[in-house]
Structure formats: structure tokens, C-alpha cells
Amino acid sequence: MCDLWRYTLDESTRVGDLPAQIRHGLCVQPSASPPSWIKLYNASNFFDPKAVPVEDLPSIADLCRSFQRVIVENHPKLLHRNILEFRDRLAGRLEIAMGLETIEPVSFQLLRKEFEWSDFEHANAKLADWDVDRRVFVMLQPPGTNPSESVDWVLKTLRFAEQCGVRHASIIPTRGGNGMMEQLQRDGMYVPPQLWQLELCIEESLTQMKSMLVTVDLWDTQRVLGSCERCVAVRTKRLLEMNLTQTISPPLRWECPCPRGPS
Numbered sequence: 001m002c003d004l005w006r007y008t009l010d011e012s013t014r015v016g017d018l019p020a021q022i023r024h025g026l027c028v029q030p031s032a033s034p035p036s037w038i039k040l041y042n043a044s045n046f047f048d049p050k051a052v053p054v055e056d057l058p059s060i061a062d063l064c065r066s067f068q069r070v071i072v073e074n075h076p077k078l079l080h081r082n083i084l085e086f087r088d089r090l091a092g093r094l095e096i097a098m099g100l101e102t103i104e105p106v107s108f109q110l111l112r113k114e115f116e117w118s119d120f121e122h123a124n125a126k127l128a129d130w131d132v133d134r135r136v137f138v139m140l141q142p143p144g145t146n147p148s149e150s151v152d153w154v155l156k157t158l159r160f161a162e163q164c165g166v167r168h169a170s171i172i173p174t175r176g177g178n179g180m181m182e183q184l185q186r187d188g189m190y191v192p193p194q195l196w197q198l199e200l201c202i203e204e205s206l207t208q209m210k211s212m213l214v215t216v217d218l219w220d221t222q223r224v225l226g227s228c229e230r231c232v233a234v235r236t237k238r239l240l241e242m243n244l245t246q247t248i249s250p251p252l253r254w255e256c257p258c259p260r261g262p263s
């Protein structure tokens with residue numbers, strides 16, 4: 001539901017493929033201002049041996065030695081000891097991103113995350129103990145969430161994540177396109193979120209969160225409903241500005257009929 005399903009494989013990843021891909025990716029990076037952080041998102045769980053062969057973990061860690069922070073995604077119940085070995089082989093800090101998505105009970109059930117909120121709490125405690133930072137994905141208006149309450153549920157989910165000691169939360173507007181979402185939409189279970197809701201989420205989060213960084217996912221913002229070609233560029237720029245500064249940017253004025261709030 002966050003679009004990553006498009007890139008999953010039907011079979012296990014072959015040994016050697018991922019180091020080769022990372023090596024290639026690092027080669028094509030501009031050398032003038034190399035990034036200091038790297039995200040290795042594999043559309044699956046990094047510490048699932050079918051997705052990332054255990055044999056490849058040392059060479060992946062070695063390829064990331066120039067980075068100050070290495071971010072991978074993983075399921076809260078996959079707390080293998082090889083997390084520690086991978087962490088120890090890195091020069092920088094390890095950060096694990098987890099898809100909490102929502103604590104709205106109906107949506108959480110529908111998403112079939114195969115963990116309980118207590119597992120998320122446990123994973124955070126364990127990873128904190130292992131000196132591993134945590135990042136979380138939170139969905140705006142997943143199936144099952146009442147659109148009039150969806151911003152509130154994002155904020156409740158963020159508060160829960162913050163209480164668990166998460167360092168950074170990324171808010172993702174729920175996207176369609178995989179067929180299942182369209183079916184849920186026809187069944188009245190899913191209403192695509194609008195851009196004003198995403199704007200409200202980040203404004204409220206920046207006001208309410210005390211210790212956790214909060215950003216909104218700007219991938220394909222032009223596909224989020226409630227924007228048009230006259231407003232989407234400036235509104236996206238403002239969201240990016242808030243992502244980077246972690247302060248609320250002044251509201252914008254623009255001339256178009258796109259909704260600015262609940263109708």
C-alpha cells in the first residue's frame with residue numbers, strides 16, 4: 001500500500017546480487033558531494049535471509065563503510081542476532097525503519113502486518129538496547145480509517161512511536177494502483193487522502209512532537225488528490241521546506257479551486 005510491492009521478487013534473492021547492485025549504485029553517485037547517509041530499502045525485510053542472503057551481509061556492510069548512517073527496513077519481529085554483527089561491521093550508525101503504518105484498530109487489522117503493537121514496543125526496546133536507531137513509516141488514511149479522523153490517527157500513531165523512542169517518522173499518503181486498493185475503494189473501505197490532509201499532518205506533527213523528527217513522503221506528490229498543476233509545485237516545495245527545517249513554513253496563497261481543508 002506504500003507502492004513498494006511493485007519491486008518485490010517472487011523468489012529468494014541470489015547471493016551476490018545485492019552487493020553488485022549497491023556497488024553499481026555507489027559508482028554512479030556524483031563524487032563532488034557524496035552523501036553521508038545511505039538508505040538500503042529492499043521492498044522487504046533486510047534481515048530476512050530470503051530477501052538479503054546472510055552471506056551478503058558482511059560485504060554490504062563493507063560497501064557502506066563511508067556512510068555515517070545506514071538505514072535499512074525490517075519487520076519488528078525479525079530481531080536476529082545478525083543485526084548486531086551487521087551493526088558492528090559498519091563504521092556509521094545503523095538505523096532500522098519499521099512499517100508501523102497506523103494504530104487505528106480497523107486499519108491495522110486490514111493491513112495484516114503480522115505483529116502486535118506490543119511487538120513494536122518490544123522491538124524498539126530491544127533495538128535501543130542494541131544501540132540501533134529506529135525510523136517508522138506511518139500511513140495517512142489507510143483502508144478502514146474514517147477520512148474525517150485520519151489526520152488524528154496519524155498524530156496518535158506518531159505519539160505512540162515517539163513514546164517508543166523512534167528517532168524519525170515518515171508520513172506516507174496511502175496510494176492506490178495495486179488493484180486491491182481500487183477494490184477496497186469500490187467497497188467503500190478506502191478513500192484516497194488529499195494533499196491538504198498531508199499538509200495538516202506535518203503542521204500538527206511539528207507542533208506536537210517533542211523529540212521525534214517528522215517528515216512527509218514526497219514521492220509522486222502530484223498523484224495525491226486535491227492538487228492541480230497550478231498549486232502542486234509550490235505546495236510540494238513548502239512540504240520539502242518543512243521536512244528539511246522541521247519548522248512550520250508560512251501558509252501559501254494560490255488561486256485554484258483545490259480544497260484547503262475539510263469541505
Ligand SMILES: [Zn+2]
Binds near residue numbers: 232258
Ligand atoms: Zn490546485
